[in-house]
Amino acid sequence: MDKSAYPYHGGRLRWHSSLAKLTFWSFVFIGVIFIFFYRSPSSSSSSSAAAATSSSSRGGPAWEKKVRTSARIRSRNGFSVLVTGAAGFVGTHVSSALKRRGDGVLGLDNFNDYYDPTLKRARQALLERAGVFIVEGDINDAALLKKLFEVVPFTHVMHLAAQAGVRYAMQNPGSYVHSNIAGFVSLLEVCKEATPQPAIVWASSSSVYGLNTKVPFSEKDRTDQPASLYAATKKAGEEIAHTYNHIYGLSLTGLRFFTVYGPWGRPDMAYFFFTKDILNGKSIPIFEGENHGTVARDFTYIDDIVKGCLGALDTAQKSTGSGGKKKGPAQLRVFNLGNTSPIPVTNLVTILERLLKVKAKRNVMKLPRNGDVQFTHANISLAHRELGYKPTTNLQTGLKKFVRWYLNYYSAAGKKADAR
Numbered sequence: 001m002d003k004s005a006y007p008y009h010g011g012r013l014r015w016h017s018s019l020a021k022l023t024f025w026s027f028v029f030i031g032v033i034f035i036f037f038y039r040s041p042s043s044s045s046s047s048s049a050a051a052a053t054s055s056s057s058r059g060g061p062a063w064e065k066k067v068r069t070s071a072r073i074r075s076r077n078g079f080s081v082l083v084t085g086a087a088g089f090v091g092t093h094v095s096s097a098l099k100r101r102g103d104g105v106l107g108l109d110n111f112n113d114y115y116d117p118t119l120k121r122a123r124q125a126l127l128e129r130a131g132v133f134i135v136e137g138d139i140n141d142a143a144l145l146k147k148l149f150e151v152v153p154f155t156h157v158m159h160l161a162a163q164a165g166v167r168y169a170m171q172n173p174g175s176y177v178h179s180n181i182a183g184f185v186s187l188l189e190v191c192k193e194a195t196p197q198p199a200i201v202w203a204s205s206s207s208v209y210g211l212n213t214k215v216p217f218s219e220k221d222r223t224d225q226p227a228s229l230y231a232a233t234k235k236a237g238e239e240i241a242h243t244y245n246h247i248y249g250l251s252l253t254g255l256r257f258f259t260v261y262g263p264w265g266r267p268d269m270a271y272f273f274f275t276k277d278i279l280n281g282k283s284i285p286i287f288e289g290e291n292h293g294t295v296a297r298d299f300t301y302i303d304d305i306v307k308g309c310l311g312a313l314d315t316a317q318k319s320t321g322s323g324g325k326k327k328g329p330a331q332l333r334v335f336n337l338g339n340t341s342p343i344p345v346t347n348l349v350t351i352l353e354r355l356l357k358v359k360a361k362r363n364v365m366k367l368p369r370n371g372d373v374q375f376t377h378a379n380i381s382l383a384h385r386e387l388g389y390k391p392t393t394n395l396q397t398g399l400k401k402f403v404r405w406y407l408n409y410y411s412a413a414g415k416k417a418d419a420r
C-alpha cells in the first residue's frame with residue numbers, strides 16, 4: 001500500500017500523533033479524577049463536589065419543565081407528591097397509583113446496585129409511560145432536594161427510599177446508616193425549611209418489633225429490641241420522626257410494612273429468589289426455629305400496601321410549620337400494614353411449587369443468627385380504623401400474580417433473573 005496516499009505521514013504525522021496522544025491521555029487523566037471524586041462516598045469534600053456536579057447537571061429549563069409537568073396535579077383536590085425510592089418495588093406501585101388518580105408525582109431514586117438495576121430501569125420505563133419522571137439522585141444530596149422544592153411546592157412526600165433487607169445489614173452496615181438515618185434526616189431538614197412544609201408518609205418496617213413475642217404485633221407493643229441493624233435504623237427513623245414533629249411541626253406518618261411481595265418485587269426477598277432457584281433446579285435454604293419451630297411471615301400483597309399508603313396520604317393532616325418554624329402541634333402517626341394472616345415459609349414454598357409446576361429442592365436449616373426473627377403477625381385494627389385499610393389478597397392469589405409477572409418479565413425479553 002502506498003503510504004503517501006495518506007495525508008498525514010512523516011514528520012507531520014508524528015507531530016500530530018504526539019499531540020493526539022497528549023490530548024488522549026489528558027482526557028483519561030481528567031476522567032479518572034472525575035470518576036474518583038464522583039464514586040467516593042466517604043470523603044465529605046468529594047461528596048459535596050459530587051453533589052454540586054450532579055445538581056448542576058440536573059438544572060436548566062428543560063429539566064425543570066419535566067419536573068413541573070410530572071408533579072402537576074390533574075384532579076380536584078389532588079396532591080403533588082415527591083416519591084423517594086420511586087424506582088423501587090413499593091415506590092413504583094405507589095407512584096403509578098397516585099398518577100392514575102390524578103395526583104402530581106415526581107420520583108427520586110439513586111438507582112443503586114443493591115439488586116439488579118436493570119429491574120429498576122424497567123420500572124422507571126413503566127412509570128415514564130405513565131407520565132412519572134424520576135430524577136436520578138440521592139436523598140443525601142441536600143442541594144438537589146432543595147432545588148426540587150424550589151421548582152415544586154410539594155404538598156406531600158412519600159418517602160420510600162431506603163436500604164432494605166434484614167440479612168444484608170451484617171455485610172454492609174454503613175449503607176443502612178447512610179440511607180435510613182442520614183438520608184432520612186437530610187430529607188426532613190429540607191422538608192422542615194420548605195414553605196409550605198409537606199406532610200410526610202414514610203416506610204418503617206415490621207422488623208421494629210424485633211424480639212417482641214406478644215402476638216399479633218400492635219403499635220403499642222415494645223419496639224426497643226431490634227434483631228438487626230436494619231430494624232434498628234427503622235426504629236431510629238421513628239424516633240427521628242418524633243423529633244422533627246416535635247420541634248418543627250412536620251406531619252409524619254410511619255408505615256410498618258410486613259414482608260411485602262408481588263409483581264415487580266425485590267429480587268433479594270425469599271419468595272423472589274426461591275422462584276428463580278426452583279426454576280433453575282437449585283436447592284433453596286428454608287429456615288426453621290429451635291426444635292424445628294415454624295418460621296412464618298405475615299406476607300402482604302403489594303396492592304393492599306398501596307391502598308394503605310394512599311389511605312395514609314389521604315388522612316395526613318398538614319404540617320403546621322413553615323420555613324423551619326413550628327406554629328402548632330402536628331400529626332404524628334405509626335401504623336402496621338400487614339395481612340394479619342401469618343404463613344409458614346414452608347407453605348410459601350409449597351404454593352410456589354404448585355404454581356411453577358416444579359418440585360423444590362428443600363434444604364431445611366436452622367434460622368441463622370443474622371437478624372431474622374421467627375415470626376411476624378400484624379394487628380391492623382388501628383390502620384383499619386384510621387386509614388380504612390383492609391387487605392384482600394391471600395398468599396395463594398398474590399403469589400399467582402407474582403409468578404405470572406415473573407415468567408412474563410424474564411421470558412419476554414430473554415432477561416436473566418439476577419436475583420441477589
Ligand SMILES: O=C(O)[C@H]1O[C@H](OP(=O)(O)OP(=O)(O)OC[C@H]2O[C@@H](n3ccc(=O)[nH]c3=O)[C@H](O)[C@@H]2O)[C@H](O)[C@@H](O)[C@H]1O
Binds near residue numbers: 165260374
Ligand atoms: O417486613 C419487613 O419489614 C421486612 O420484610 C422483608 O424481610 P423478611 O420478612 O425477612 O423477608 P424475606 O427476606 O423475604 O424472608 C421471608 C421469610 O423467608 C425466610 N428465609 C429467607 C431467606 C432464606 O434463604 N430462607 C428463608 O427461609 C425468612 O426467615 C423469612 O421468614 C424485607 O426483606 C425487609 O426489607 C423488610 O421490609
